[in-house]
Amino acid sequence: MKQKVLKVHPHDNVLVALQDLEKEETVEYNGTVYTMQEKIPAKHKFAVAPMKEGDAIYMYGVLVGRAQRTISAGSRIAVENVHHAANGYELAAQRKTTWQPPDVSRWQQQTFMGYHRANGSVGTANYWLVIPLVFCENRNVEVLKEALLPELGYARPGKYAAFTRSLAAKQRAGVGSQQILETVYTEDTAGAQNSRVFENVDGIKFLTHDGGCGGIRQDAQTLCGLLAGYITHANVAGATVLSLGCQNAQISMLQDEINKRDPGFSKPLYILDQQQTGAESQLITDAIRQTFAGLMIANQCTRQPAPLSKLCIGLECGGSDGFSGISANPAIGYTSDLLTALGGSVILAEFPELCGVEQEMSDRCRNVDDATRFIQLMRTYQQRAEEAGSGFDMNPSPGNIKDGLITDAIKSAGAAKKGGTSPVAAVLDYPEMVRQPGLNLLCTPGNDVESTTAEVGSGANVVLFTTGLGTPTGNPIAPVIKLSSNTKLYQRMHDIIDINTGTIIDGEETIAEAGERILDYVIQVASGAITAKSVLNGQDDFIPWKRGVSL
Structure with a gap:
């Protein structure tokens, strides 16, 4: 029973x-x-x-x-x-860093097929980036998008275009609104996608944003750090950067941030300054020429075997429910422990959703400096939220509450399960880069897209994203694998969910068995053998965090 x-x-x-x-x-x-x-x-x-x-x-x-x-x-x-309500926390006199790693003998010699970079990192994909340094260049980025994607075979077919055409035809034929409402949609891709010109380049991604000027200078510095994280990312072959010229986020600032992350940076990088170039037509044609040349270089890179220690997995949750903390989250927590035991890296973020488990997380830090830093980051974040008239206790959304997560501490205690049981190797402040194998804590908001954007900017080349209610969040350059906490959600939203962990609730498998199944799936996605639903759906969400109060 x-x-x-x-x-x-x-x-x-x-x-x-x-x-x-x-x-x-x-x-x-x-x-x-x-x-x-x-x-x-x-x-x-x-x-x-x-x-x-x-x-x-x-x-x-x-x-x-x-x-x-x-x-x-x-x-x-x-x-x-x-x-x-949640317990207080303080710096403990002793670390609690002993743990029993899971048996990883089955994966010890296993590899994934990835893109090897000059700095030793390995990508699970091969993308070219087009980035504006300031929001004033967003329109020019969109012009480049229109010029490049269709001709190079990256334009997505209009999945719903044929449906819209059929409705328009009915309207012209005199069909009434009620019949229009009763029209049934059938899958139609409205034409085949053009073949790629560059078969080894997975796509060109355009990271528009609303930053780079105005605000405070620290916002510009942080944005440049995040963009540098994407440019130096293992899943990126090179980038085209558009600058207006007079903005706070200066080209030199971006170059300094790139050098911090990759001192020997050698990817093709083309930076164009509109105020120096002059006419818009000159800027656009220069950008097209240089991007095309860069794509030719990027196309020379092919997938080669790489050890699993080269994987860096971001751990994320969104639209959580009362089952998330007992199925999906502990399942990817076990996957996290498996990868850590294999020498890989994992990132646990969303600091507002660690409220109530601060003592455990700080105690798990391998060294006192990281434990102290974690406590300081948590207290500063909470203080800023309170100064804005909010607090971590306001983190649960209406959907969370409706499905059983009635306090932030309940939500947080379940969310922390994503981090498994291994010691904390490092504590990072946004938008710092992962440099240590093992479990890394990254200060981000609980906001799904801001946090996922940050984890990838810090180096995650795959993201595991658990959900109990269903959320379509993705990322431009890293595959975001969705895991449902319950079987009903998996069946209802199968077009955006990759893996069902409701099997744990249903009594069909253990947390460990689900965690092992997830790692096998990650390896297939990292190798390009399976395409994550977020990638299939073109879910390219990108929202930089301005370090204001965001829960």
Whole structure:
């Protein structure tokens, strides 16, 4: 019989409903019978014993809230009767960095097929970038996009164009609005995509943004650091950069940031300054010529075997639900441990979603300096949020709350499971680059796109993205692999979800088995044998973080 409820940690005083439980229904767990005092929707939690106002609520073994009023055993914990609470944290005298690595003998000699770069990094893809240094150049970037993509075979077919044409034909034929509403869509790619001119170049990506001038000078410096992270990224063969000339984000600033990340930088890089070049037509034709020449160089690079230690995986979640912390997140946490044991790198970000587990994460830092830095970054972030009239407790979205994540501490304790159990190798501030193998903590917002953008800018050449509600987030240069926390979501949104970890909830596999399955899938995606749904859908999300308050 399928299990109906789950206690995540022995110290918890709530149970998770794995399926809808009706009022007065009885469930048994570890020899104790509980009677539901109200309907408990799947993914939500109920009290295992009576609580009075102020009592602590524990889940994942940590404090996640306090009762706002009396809660009877078998009653649902919700925003109406619980408020956010989390334990304090401080620098511990001793590190807790011992761990038992998982058995990785099966992957010890395995490789993936990647693109080898001169600095020793290995890409899982081979892209050319076109980047504006300032938002004033966004239009010119769009002009280049129109000029390059169709002629070089990178324009995506108009998937829904034929459907729109069919509706227009019906309107001309006198069909009414009601019949239009009843028209059924059928898949039609509206024509084949042109063949690529450069078969070894996966695409040309255009990273428009609204930064580079105005704001504060630190914003410009940070933006240049992020753009440098993309230009030096293992998945990038080279770049064309458009500058207006007078903006805060100067060309020299970008070049300095590139040199910080790759002192021997040798990729083709073409930087054009519009105020120096003169006529717009000259700027565009120069950019086209230089980009074409760069693509010829990029096309000479082909996939070659590389050890799994060259993988750097970003760990992300978005549209989380009450199952995320017990299925998808711990599953990729196990994958994280596997890759760490193989000498690879992983990035855990989204600092507002580490609220309540700060002590554990700081204790896991290998050295005191990193532990101190993590604590300082967390406290500064929280302080700035409070100064803006917000706070980490406001992080859960309406969708999170509706599906059981009623406090930030509950959400955070589950989100932290993405990081597995290995020691923390380094703590990074945005937009620093990953330089250490193992688990890296990167300060970013919880915002899906800002955080994913940052992880890739720091070096992630694959991203594992868990979701319980469904979110289409992708990235221009790194494959973003989507994992559903529940089977219903996987079945309903199969066009954007790659992997189902609802199998854990359904009792079909363990967290370890799912984690191993995920690593095998990552290797196939990294080798180009499988295309992630985010790539198939052209989901090229790119939002730089300005370091303002973003939860």
